[in-house]
Amino acid sequence: EAGVTQFPSHSVIEKGQTVTLRCDPISGHDNLYWYRRVMGKEIKFLLHFVKESKQDESGMPNNRFLAERTGGTYSTLKVQPAELEDSGVYFCASSQDRDYEQYFGPGTRLTVT
Amino acid sequence: LAKTTQPISMDSYEGQEVNITCSHNNIATNDYITWYQQFPSQGPRFIIQGYKTKVTNEVASLFIPADRKSSTLSLPRVSLSDTAVYYCLVGDLSYNTDKLIFGTGTRLQVFP
Numbered sequence: 001e002a003g004v005t006q007f008p009s010h011s012v013i014e015k016g017q018t019v020t021l022r023c024d025p026i027s028g029h030d031n032l033y034w035y036r037r038v039m040g041k042e043i044k045f046l047l048h049f050v051k052e053s054k055q056d057e058s059g060m061p062n063n064r065f066l067a068e069r070t071g072g073t074y075s076t077l078k079v080q081p082a083e084l085e086d087s088g089v090y091f092c093a094s095s096q097d098r099d100y101e102q103y104f105g106p107g108t109r110l111t112v113t
Numbered sequence: 114l115a116k117t118t119q120p121i122s123m124d125s126y127e128g129q130e131v132n133i134t135c136s137h138n139n140i141a142t143n144d145y146i147t148w149y150q151q152f153p154s155q156g157p158r159f160i161i162q163g164y165k166t167k168v169t170n171e172v173a174s175l176f177i178p179a180d181r182k183s184s185t186l187s188l189p190r191v192s193l194s195d196t197a198v199y200y201c202l203v204g205d206l207s208y209n210t211d212k213l214i215f216g217t218g219t220r221l222q223v224f225p
Contacts, residue, residue, distance in 0.1 A: 093156065
């Protein structure tokens with residue numbers, strides 16, 4: 001069974017540009033999470049989808065970040081416009097039931113120059 | 114959610130048992146203790162979860178004393194491939210969110 005996949009693996013963009021990250025959860029997992037680690041900091045929660053609904057978006061840093069999960073399958077995280085402090089690794093995770101066993105993807109490394 | 118404290122780093126040699134202790138003095142009655150492992154360039158991976166006493170699976174054991182203010186992850190006979198960062202997390206599944214809150218983790222280096 002395929003695990004959580006993320007695309008791209010690495011993205012380099014200039015400040016002010018837009019980037020869209022994609023996450024494909026494990027098939028059948030209703031719960032999808034976004035996390036990120038910015039340079040030198042801890043992994044931080046961004047938001048949680050249950051199917052296509054946002055269950056918890058308390059970790060979204062500001063309105064430059066927009067997450068969607070149309071149809072309750074894959075999810076996208078758009079950053080527009082990107083700022084230097086957005087650089088970091090963005091992780092996606094999914095789980096079947098609400099519990100702490102979440103399956104993480106390899107992450108997308110975002111570099112904003 | 115309860116805050117956790119772990120050693121920043123630990124060193125070990127192949128074949129040894131490694132014990133990583135995590136402090137969570139403010140753990141609440143409904144909180145569970147969960148450990149994740151992360152290799153470089155990969156996402157975190159669930160290792161083990163427990164509430165009290167001892168839990169064992171094919172990868173590790175988790176020891177939780179009666180007061181639950183700390184927990185110890187035990188890795189038997191480590192190998193070079195166990196070199197990773199280990200995170201201790203504490204959280205309550207009964208709340209309306211199961212977001213994970215990561216601390217700094219413990220960087221384990223296993224030497225030949």
